[in-house]
Amino acid sequence: MAIRLQMWALTPAPTRLTNQGKIMANEAQQLQEKLGSSKTITLVEPIDTPNGTVTELTLRRVRVKDFKRAAEQYPDNAVLQEAQCLAIASGLQSEDFDELAWEDYSQVRQFCLGTH
Numbered sequence: 001m002a003i004r005l006q007m008w009a010l011t012p013a014p015t016r017l018t019n020q021g022k023i024m025a026n027e028a029q030q031l032q033e034k035l036g037s038s039k040t041i042t043l044v045e046p047i048d049t050p051n052g053t054v055t056e057l058t059l060r061r062v063r064v065k066d067f068k069r070a071a072e073q074y075p076d077n078a079v080l081q082e083a084q085c086l087a088i089a090s091g092l093q094s095e096d097f098d099e100l101a102w103e104d105y106s107q108v109r110q111f112c113l114g115t116h
Contacts, residue, residue: 037061039111045101054096057104062089062112086112 038060046055062085070084086105087097089112100108 041104041107041111043101044103047096047099049093049096054092057090057092057108059108059111060089061114062086082109082113 038058040056040058042056043054046053048054066085066088067081069088070081073084074080083097084094086108087094090097090108
């Protein structure tokens with residue numbers, strides 16, 4: 001089973017969307033992408049999670065609160081702080097984020113942190 005994980009995956013989703021609701025959600029996602037606040041990437045190497053196979057991620061930019069949360073968890077490890085921030089911004093659990101291919105990690109990092 002392939003699933004598409006979005007940054008708001010932790011919020012309760014409606015059980016049924018009408019065609020109009022799907023169109024509106026798609027338009028909202030497209031607007032967010034145009035504004036640069038989110039981006040959907042297709043993974044070079046899909047990952048298996050307990051919820052199924054993830055083939056795409058909808059990312060958002062990392063916020064200061066994400067960094068604060070990561071710094072509390074990993075006060076002396078900058079690498080783990082960054083990975084935790086990116087996991088939060090991608091909507092993945094840390095364990096699942098660790099399974100990303102380096103090329104996918106680089107795409108996530110470039111968008112979420114604005115780095116090259």
